[in-house]
Amino acid sequence: MEPYAFFEDKFMPLKDAKMGILTQALHYGTACFGGIRGFWDEEKQHFCLFRVKDHYRRQLDACKILNINLPYDVDKMAEVTVETVRLTGFKENVYCRPLAYKSSEAIGVKLHDLDDGFFVIATTLPAYLGTGGIRCCTSSWRRVSDSQISPRGKITGLYVNSALAKTDANRAGFDEAIMMNERGHVAEGTGENLFVVIKGQLITPPPYDSILLGITRDTVMQLARNELGIETVERSIDRSELYVADEVFFTGTATNVAPVVELDHRPIGDGETGPLAAKLRELYTQVTLGRNPKYSEWYTFLKPE
Numbered sequence: 001m002e003p004y005a006f007f008e009d010k011f012m013p014l015k016d017a018k019m020g021i022l023t024q025a026l027h028y029g030t031a032c033f034g035g036i037r038g039f040w041d042e043e044k045q046h047f048c049l050f051r052v053k054d055h056y057r058r059q060l061d062a063c064k065i066l067n068i069n070l071p072y073d074v075d076k077m078a079e080v081t082v083e084t085v086r087l088t089g090f091k092e093n094v095y096c097r098p099l100a101y102k103s104s105e106a107i108g109v110k111l112h113d114l115d116d117g118f119f120v121i122a123t124t125l126p127a128y129l130g131t132g133g134i135r136c137c138t139s140s141w142r143r144v145s146d147s148q149i150s151p152r153g154k155i156t157g158l159y160v161n162s163a164l165a166k167t168d169a170n171r172a173g174f175d176e177a178i179m180m181n182e183r184g185h186v187a188e189g190t191g192e193n194l195f196v197v198i199k200g201q202l203i204t205p206p207p208y209d210s211i212l213l214g215i216t217r218d219t220v221m222q223l224a225r226n227e228l229g230i231e232t233v234e235r236s237i238d239r240s241e242l243y244v245a246d247e248v249f250f251t252g253t254a255t256n257v258a259p260v261v262e263l264d265h266r267p268i269g270d271g272e273t274g275p276l277a278a279k280l281r282e283l284y285t286q287v288t289l290g291r292n293p294k295y296s297e298w299y300t301f302l303k304p305e
């Protein structure tokens with residue numbers, strides 16, 4: 001059992017996948033990545049890879065932005081991901097990290113006339129922010145806007161913006177930072193989308209407020225609508241609305257649904273996990289196990305030999 005990779009068109013143990021130090025993407029942030037979870041069902045002895053094709057659709061959109069042309073379509077990317085997971089031999093939750101990148105070993109800032117590469121790694125990853133309530137601060141770093149680097153795709157260079165905010169937050173003793181966009185509206189966490197509950201309304205920032213169009217965000221919106229009859233309102237959110245909200249929670253593939261219990265030293269609601277966050281976390285956890293036929297198009301099953 002070990003992490004595996006599909007790299008340069010071949011499957012290999014992760015430790016054998018190496019690239020040159022002049023690779024263009026390493027120097028200029030010209031790559032885009034994904035994050036896909038495979039949930040191990042102990043009872044059924046199989047993996048459920050969750051919304052794998054939706055993750056690759058979004059990644060191929062980011063590839064368009066970065067002028068990356070891959071010889072693979074969504075089906076092929078999903079297929080090699082399944083095979084990479086199988087080769088790990090793991091029988092526990094896995095995390096897949098695909099990356100599409102400018103692979104030429106060349107100096108020069110540009111996107112054109114360069115080779116493109118793609119790999120995917122299958123490994124394990126614990127819940128990103130832990131499972132308890134999260135303590136946050138508002139970051140003094142503003143979320144990068146679409147006129148700078150598009151936040152629509154997980155473009156590696158963009159994550160310097162997230163890393164600056166995350167490190168400041170952690171060093172100040174917080175678990176995570178919440179970032180405002182250039183106009184001062186709430187955008188998202190450094191690696192998570194954000195929802196608030198105010199007077200029974202479920203609200204999340206709209207796509208034009210410098211957010212990643214998260215797959216978990218979309219999943220939670222669909223679960224809220226289909227399972228709880230709650231329509232999510234997509235509108236700009238002011239910073240101080242977070243202070244007076246009844247609930248605030250993050251969503252993300254790495255994070256699951258994670259309640260924020262404190263922001264800038266103020267308790268959110270009563271400082272405990274809110275009822276809607278708890279309900280949506282439960283629904284999300286259930287649906288990702290692959291047991292709900294209503295959402296069968298979200299599931300890719302894999303039975304290890």
Ligand SMILES: Cc1ncc(COP(=O)(O)O)c(C=O)c1O
Nearest residue numbers: 191192193212214215216252253
């Ligand atoms: C900046 C940012 N926002 C939101 C998310 C959540 O996206 P998803 O639910 O597709 O994992 C991520 C995931 O890594 C992210 O990096």
